[in-house]
Amino acid sequence: FAVTTFGESHGPAIGCVVDGCPPGLALAPEDFRHDLERRATGRTRHTSARREADEVEILSGVYEGITTGTPIALLVRNTDARSKDYAKIADQFRPGHADYTYWQKYGVRDPRGGGRSSARETTMRVAAGVIARKWLAGRHGVRVLGYMSQLGEVTPGRRDLSAVEDNPFFWPDATQVPALEAYMDALRKSGDSVGARVDVIATGLPPGWGEPVYGKLDAELAGALMGINAVKGVEIGDGFASVAQRGSEHRDAIDAAGFASNHAGGVLGGISSGQPLRCSVAFKPTSSLRLPVDSLDTDGNPVEVVTTGRHDPCVGIRATPICEAMVALVLMDQALRHRAQCGDVGDVTPRVPPGKP
Numbered sequence: 001f002a003v004t005t006f007g008e009s010h011g012p013a014i015g016c017v018v019d020g021c022p023p024g025l026a027l028a029p030e031d032f033r034h035d036l037e038r039r040a041t042g043r044t045r046h047t048s049a050r051r052e053a054d055e056v057e058i059l060s061g062v063y064e065g066i067t068t069g070t071p072i073a074l075l076v077r078n079t080d081a082r083s084k085d086y087a088k089i090a091d092q093f094r095p096g097h098a099d100y101t102y103w104q105k106y107g108v109r110d111p112r113g114g115g116r117s118s119a120r121e122t123t124m125r126v127a128a129g130v131i132a133r134k135w136l137a138g139r140h141g142v143r144v145l146g147y148m149s150q151l152g153e154v155t156p157g158r159r160d161l162s163a164v165e166d167n168p169f170f171w172p173d174a175t176q177v178p179a180l181e182a183y184m185d186a187l188r189k190s191g192d193s194v195g196a197r198v199d200v201i202a203t204g205l206p207p208g209w210g211e212p213v214y215g216k217l218d219a220e221l222a223g224a225l226m227g228i229n230a231v232k233g234v235e236i237g238d239g240f241a242s243v244a245q246r247g248s249e250h251r252d253a254i255d256a257a258g259f260a261s262n263h264a265g266g267v268l269g270g271i272s273s274g275q276p277l278r279c280s281v282a283f284k285p286t287s288s289l290r291l292p293v294d295s296l297d298t299d300g301n302p303v304e305v306v307t308t309g310r311h312d313p314c315v316g317i318r319a320t321p322i323c324e325a326m327v328a329l330v331l332m333d334q335a336l337r338h339r340a341q342c343g344d345v346g347d348v349t350p351r352v353p354p355g356k357p
């Protein structure tokens with residue numbers, strides 16, 4: 001099971017090819033709408049004002065509403081690209097941005113906009129993720145749920161997952177939402193940006209998904225999540241907090257009812273334990289700012305860069321559905337690999353209690 005995307009933020013369209021999806025999965029353009037809306041720009045004042053329709057066209061791999069087993073090609077046409085703000089910085093490097101490394105690598109600049117480095121590309125990750133989420137839910141009862149677990153220096157007072165879809169931040173504490181709105185309004189007016197943390201929990205996984213050495217479940221999750229634009233850190237389970245823990249605290253005791261705790265985050269030795277999978281992802285602050293900064297142009301001359309246009313003051317605000325999609329894509333791939341090697345659900349009898357749900 002593999003996904004690739006194509007297209008640029010300011011080209012005619014973006015798209016993806018999803019290869020290896022089993023036949024027989026019901027799939028229609030409407031299936032994509034909900035998650036693409038959750039990720040899209042221009043829906044609240046807290047994200048970029050670019051207003052894309054984000055309508056998915058299914059070009060292949062589906063016949064009469066059912067996947068055929070052949071590659072699924074999805075297309076989303078860009079309907080609100082605007083290049084004029086990029087013309088001013090077409091030969092300048094935005095500090096903190098991939099402008100610099102793309103130029104060093106390729107020596108070619110697409111002056112229309114962010115191109116492949118734009119977060120626009122994540123539209124297609126979310127679209128591909130819709131297929132994985134649908135298959136995982138229908139075939140295995142797996143659910144993948146994310147939420148924002150930190151915005152700048154603010155952390156949630158409580159983690160009520162039922163509150164997450166009712167606010168523009170995917171925030172799990174409804175009482176803090178007005179304060180976050182004020183925080184983001186002040187930040188936007190200041191012209192600056194801020195980072196964020198997104199947590200993802202996947203429930204319903206059986207024990208056994210993942211490879212023991214190469215292709216470990218946690219290694220693949222880390223790679224997939226780190227591959228999202230602006231990501232600077234990924235944790236599984238207690239992650240970096242494990243450094244200060246004792247072994248007697250970190251290990252998750254097991255009895256006939258399952259595991260007593262979940263410091264491991266649902267993965268032991270690269271293989272799912274049957275516990276909820278816990279991932280946490282750090283997003284850096286957006287680098288395209290209207291606050292001036294010293295830099296160079298492509299000829300090496302000093303310049304003061306000012307980036308105007310429609311940018312997100314916190315790219316992490318739209319990241320929850322993207323992280324969920326990447327987790328779902330890894331899980332579907334691992335589920336299919338497990339099935340190929342060890343057989344279908346029920347073919348392998350777990351030798352230990354399966355763990356608490």
Ligand code: EPS
Pocket residue numbers: 009040041048049050052081082113114117118119120121123288309310311312
């Ligand atoms: C982005 C810059 C903005 C965002 C864009 C990501 O767009 P533009 O390049 O038109 O200024 O709107 O996000 C999307 C369009 C999207 O759908 O996510 C960037 O530089 O990453």
